[in-house]
Amino acid sequence: MKRKDRGSAQINSGSMADIAFLLLIFFLVTTQIATDKGILIRLPPKPDPNEPPPDIKFNQRNIFKILINSQDDLLVEDEPLRDVTLLKDMVKAFVLNNGRDPNLSDSPSDAIVSIKADRGTSYDIFINVYDQCEAAYMEMYGEKVGLTAEEFRKLDRSDPEQKKLYDRAREVGDDGKPQFPKQISIADPTKYGGN
Amino acid sequence: MSKFKKNSKASQEIPTAALPDIIFMLLFFFMVTTVLRETTLLVEQKLPLATQLKKIERKSLVNYIYIGKPKNLKEFGSEPRVQVNDAFISTKEVVQFVLTAKDKLDESEREQIIMSMKVDKETKMGIVTDVQQELREANALKVLYNTPKRVDE
Numbered sequence: 502m503k504r505k506d507r508g509s510a511q512i513n514s515g516s517m518a519d520i521a522f523l524l525l526i527f528f529l530v531t532t533q534i535a536t537d538k539g540i541l542i543r544l545p546p547k548p549d550p551n552e553p554p555p556d557i558k559f560n561q562r563n564i565f566k567i568l569i570n571s572q573d574d575l576l577v578e579d580e581p582l583r584d585v586t587l588l589k590d591m592v593k594a595f596v597l598n599n600g601r602d603p604n605l606s607d608s609p610s611d612a613i614v615s616i617k618a619d620r621g622t623s624y625d626i627f628i629n630v631y632d633q634c635e636a637a638y639m640e641m642y643g644e645k646v647g648l649t650a651e652e653f654r655k656l657d658r659s660d661p662e663q664k665k666l667y668d669r670a671r672e673v674g675d676d677g678k679p680q681f682p683k684q685i686s687i688a689d690p691t692k693y694g695g696n
Numbered sequence: 697m698s699k700f701k702k703n704s705k706a707s708q709e710i711p712t713a714a715l716p717d718i719i720f721m722l723l724f725f726f727m728v729t730t731v732l733r734e735t736t737l738l739v740e741q742k743l744p745l746a747t748q749l750k751k752i753e754r755k756s757l758v759n760y761i762y763i764g765k766p767k768n769l770k771e772f773g774s775e776p777r778v779q780v781n782d783a784f785i786s787t788k789e790v791v792q793f794v795l796t797a798k799d800k801l802d803e804s805e806r807e808q809i810i811m812s813m814k815v816d817k818e819t820k821m822g823i824v825t826d827v828q829q830e831l832r833e834a835n836a837l838k839v840l841y842n843t844p845k846r847v848d849e
Binding site: 546 | 712713715716719722723726727730744746747748749750751752810812815816817818819820821822825828831832833835837838839840841842843844845
């Protein structure tokens with residue numbers, strides 16, 4: 502009698518590990534590691550008070566003007582635009598014009614996309630517009646080296662092979678300056694719409 | 697020979713009693729190390745969506761600025777406010793915030809600092825630009841408009 506009891510004295514705890522595993526997997530799946538994804542921009546440096554701002558004259562045809570008012574209406578090249586998603590192709594046509602259409606840019610290196618918002622413009626539409634312009638450039642770069650915009654954006658510049666592709670798309674010259682730069686300018690907003 | 701056989705019969709199974717403990721240790725490790733959210737949000741955060749996203753690899757360079765309508769409308773009003781860490785600050789104090797953040801970095805990395813702006817989509821550009829002006833003042837020129845990926849299309 503006693504001997505038999507000894508045999509089944511322990512509780513079978515083998516499944517305990519399974520339960521713990523389940524918990525572990527649950528936590529692994531549900532915890533979101535905060536992702537830092539977004540649109541990276543570089544602000545212009547603070548103007549030097551001792552130096553007057555350089556007086557650069559741009560040819561009007563080389564500037565693609567996008568104005569957004571406080572009602573979130575768009576004015577693109579002096580014409581109203583309803584659909585933001587059309588912007589991408591307009592920007593591409595503008596940059597890749599290479600002097601054909603007298604209203605569009607001379608060459609990609611001269612082309613500047615200027616976004617000017619109002620203080621009353623909503624952040625949402627601004628991001629949408631900027632995103633479209635960025636997408637236009639990424640597609641143009643991608644097309645040059647036979648990648649999609651998505652693939653081009655994911656190029657890792659620390660890898661020499663991929664850096665080569667990246668430089669080729671941007672037509673980086675011997676001086677290290679790209680002949681096909683991405684020039685999206687964010688102008689200081691106007692003040693009509695208040696805060 | 698017979699003696700040996702008896703012994704082997706007694707220790708046929710590998711003791712698995714310690715296995716749950718090991719797994720629990722792993723579990724606790726993950727529970728402790730995963731940080732759910734560093735700051736409690738005092739402002740509304742419905743971020744706009746975008747497609748052209750970049751991922752930031754170096755987390756140590758990133759500092760967050762939250763902008764949006766306060767959640768507690770009665771106490772703070774409905775005007776969008778700027779939040780860093782756990783408190784509201786005025787736009788003028790952004791410079792101070794950046795400088796403290798820069799102090800924590802190595803000298804060589806100070807120029808690389810990235811300000812991640814989490815801005816509610818209802819916010820007007822006015823306050824966003826004001827903050828950007830202060831960032832220029834503080835010489836923190838890399839700005840990330842933090843946006844989740846747009847999945848439709």
